[in-house]
Amino acid sequence: MAEFLQYLVTGVTIGSIYALAALGFAIVYNASHVINFAQGEFIMIGGMATATLTAAGVPLPLAILAGIAGAMLVGVLIAKFAVERARNASVVTLIIITIGASIFLRGLAEVVWGKEFHRLDSFSGNAPLMLGGAVVTTQSLWVLGVTAALILATGLFFNRTMAGKAMLATSHNRLAAQLVGVNVRHVVLAAFALSAALGAMGGAVVAPITYSYTEMGIMLGLKGFAAAALGGLGNGVGAVAGGLIVGIAESLSAGYISSAYKDAVAFVIIVAVLVFMPGGLFGRAGTERV
Amino acid sequence: MFRKRLLCAVMTASAVALGAMSALAQSGQPIKIGSILSVTGPASFLGEPEKKVLELYVDRINKAGGVAGRPIQLTVYDDGGAADKAASFTKRLLESDGVDAILGGTTTAATMAAVPLVERAGVPFISLAGAVVITEPVKTWVFKTPHTDRMAVEKVYGDMKKRGFTRVALLSEDSGFGKSGRDQALTVAKLVGMTVVADETYGAKDADVSAQVTKIRGAEGVQAVLVSGLGQGPAMVTRDYRKLGVSAPLYHLHGVASKEFIRLAGDAAEGVRLPAAGLVVAAQLPDSDPQKKVATEFTKTYEEAFKSEVSTFAGHAYDALMIYTDAVKRAGGTDKAKVRDAIEQTKGYVGTGGVVNMSATDHMGLGLDAFHMVEVKKGDWALVK
């Protein structure tokens, strides 16, 4: 039982990061119908900036903010100079463009921050809490709290603010949104900025758990994509659920089946689900119009 | 493609010393040394100092007139910790760069990937990696400078038994070194009467090993835990180990004997024990130790040149370079077969890793005496008495 709880805690913690990444995928997908393979690099930027800036003596909150700002700037630049210009390109071409962006960003990070691992201390001490025999580190609590707050804030943004509603409208019907005066290009830029901010914040809170290094975003990003597809592309709630499902399944199978196959779990789940539900768990199975 | 970073095609010291012009045309030819190191990737804190040391000492040797009047031309490629890249760079060194010898292979995997190629090409090859499989069975052209993982395991088990532990849990990396270490740990355990009560593995690039540590925590009667890995992975293990509050003492092998390990693991590293060459505790060695002078001098040079603390890995590279240049001098040139024979005849070389006495049956030449148990105390290495 203690073991099960321990796996659960680990799973929910890492699942939260997947959820943030998946939410980022969903937001960008809604606004532009692009799967942004550079999403993982936003996480990396957040983690690296926070780790290196705090090491250089910058206070933690400031370092996190700098990381988020950096990621948002990068996100907007990708949207403006790559994605917008290739609007009408095929799915594969857009995938290659965002993968090109992620290679570029990793290369840039290597130049700016170096290739070694960077350590970031837990935000509030190392004394772990005990929860029914399971150890819960304070950093896990940070991850959970920050993720919950971000998801809540994102939800409020889309449902309560004018800007959020405009973005939502664009995702439902681009043309109609345009007709009622929504600037669709700004929506795409905002979506990239928002998803970058979510990713970077996730990177900052997870860095004390995983270390930061330039390649940290690759697997986190891919699993975030798997989580987003699991929930149904463009479905925010589905993305969050998908992230948690992937995280927990991964941790449980690492504990009870095989730790070596941990990384395969997310992909086994997504392939299996897509075979039976081609639109993901919460996606609508669309009918082609002819 | 994206990973093929032969970043460091560094051609150091190719500037031919003007003084060498007076020598014979033949002897003015540079000695071409190639090197494949894991300057980036999970083993970067091994490969990076190795590269710096090779560059530093090649430069010094060239400034002092080279080896037998011939300058050294060094070519370093970074395999990023990937065996396939190590193989293709080895090919490049042999085919395109036409080197006289290869030093390196930071990791066991890189070394083993290069072995068939150098054996076929017939080029002297001195590895900087730890696993026993590199030199056992003996391969004609392959030598190594660090202690083997078997020696490390023997040392660790010896220390455990001294503290009264007989039940050990293993946590091994899935890398070449990690696997070899695990094999040795299992084999040696039977010989010395240790019981392996848990046997888990982790990936070199894993971001989280808490599931494995949780399993070890739950295993029956664990008295001590031995981690078989190198580079950054063990630091990750160490942090998760402390995080989950496991109380059994933690041991590592000699693949983490660098201050970088302590920096990455932070407070979690306190109390970790591992076997290491005398180099990292040079100042604490008794004056009678033959290594003390070499180790102290090397440490001084390294720390002055790079303003960072010395690691045993830097020492492995230094030893390899010294053994090779010494062999060239004795062989009277770079003829590959002659140099190979000369390396095999190395006797009484005092290096950072210990006193080296090679033979036709021993292509490492180190004894257990130069290997010391060290413990991390207050963020530094302390010799275990």
Next chain:
Amino acid sequence: MTHRLLGLGLLAVVLALLPLGLPNNFYLDMAILAGLNAIVCVGLNLLVGFAGQVSLGHAGFFGIGAYATAVLVSTHKWPALLALAAGALLSAVIAFAVARPILRLKGHYLAMATLGIGIIISIVLRTETRITGGPDGMIVDPLNVFGFEVYGERVWYWVVAGLLLVTVWLALNLIDSPVGRALRALHGSEVAAETLGVDTARFKAMVFVLSAVFASVAGSLFAHYAGLITPAKADFLKSVELVTMVVFGGMASTFGAVVGAAILTVLPQLLTVFQDYQHMMLGLILMLTMVFMPKGLLPTLAGLVQARTSLGGRR
């Protein structure tokens, strides 16, 4: 049709003359690797470029071929050609098994599913240490065909060049046949193809299996040639690399796939002169090419030439 043979002839001439311009074995090595990549890409292009089905997992099949060869030849001492065929068969079976359910998916979901399949294959190869040697891979014996050992870059170059020509010939044949038209048709409009009698599921599965077999054969040869195979050759980044070659060279252009494979095999080597900046350069080149030439290199250049000479009727 004359266009077809013209291209093939041109490629043959280039392949025949290329070794004269290569100063040493290192460059031959690059040419061989480019050739092996090109074989995979010509097959992958049938799937991605002509049939319009994304795959981000084809390195998995490359890996299956390579490991089948490594395990069967080096561990079980099978004859090399038999092992190569066994690998191709295994790839075909796996591809066939997943093809129907997976290829019902569209766009990003298909990308996700193929990516997943590829990653699962690479993780299996990485984890089944006892058979595959784990992350550090395994050593592979040289290619031995009926007692004749293929060794050395010269020999390998001609083997790979010959095979590439055959691959291109097969691909060109296929494209200009009822099967090829069916593939292009289901790309153009799946529903229209269906209502004209094209069993789209069958043809998608067919081309998926075919491209997997091409990748597998190239993988087997790569394993022999490199002498070492690691799971990195089957992982996501390798899959992306392959698709990038296809898209970069030009989708639905067989010679584009060859050119893309050649450029993107050589480019990283050339970029090493930028040292620490090489990854940035690579990413930047990929992005800019795709943003400004979304159709890929060869079709864009062909379009420019055509516009210049204003000759209609491109095929």
Next chain:
Amino acid sequence: MSALHRHRTDALPEEPPASAPRAAAPLLRVEGLSREFGGVLAVADLSFTIAAGTVHSIIGPNGAGKTTLFNLITGVYRPSGGRVLFDGRDVTGMAPYRLAALGLSRTFQNLQIFMNMTAVENVMVGRHRHLDTRLLPALLRLPSLVRRDHAAADRAAELMRAVGLERYVGTDAASMPYGALKRLEIARALAAEPKLLLLDEPAAGLNATEKKEIGAVIRRIADTGITVVLVEHDMKMVMGLSDHILALNYGRKLAEGRPEEVARDPDVVAAYLGSHG
């Protein structure tokens, strides 16, 4: 003119469909067909028959369910209820490619041209089920396959001539004008040698001259014995071509019968003709 006319007619399928002699038996029978989308019935309990060798039009305002009906008949959508019988066989829910093999062919309201191919290749895809579609002969380019392919290309060119597209044979479909593409779809559908041809708004978006030409093409197709089902908004064309008309509204049958009967039907006038003038 008449020579040209004859030539064009000759290019159309020579033999009348096999079912033609059984003139009394309906070629297509639809029984209680329904299809819902998210709770809304797009086609509701629809039954009708189409006799072989006739031109049959389906009319109705936008959203009446005409295209959905086509999609149900051709297997693009699966019905929620009811049956479709083609040539005496129950083909309900059968995959489109299998229906095509039975002799069903169609065009689309929104063009579904293979823009990645030349015009003649588009039409050659229509010959798909008459060609050797095995993988190995294609890879090896066996002479027998090449021979049949050449024949198919010639036949496709003939069909293009028949619909007045002779000057576009080698052109990329993507660079052809809209009106030509409409006719290309018809040529492509004919290449399959169908018994039943479903045309979804063939005249939509065409100018008066083009409409006239396409009307003539349809007439000639019908004259060769192919059964034609037409969805069309252009009443002049519908009245001029049809033997039989089915009027739909909200997925239900409004009226059915000979053109002049349907045109007089008060419901039809109210629902459809009224709104379209």
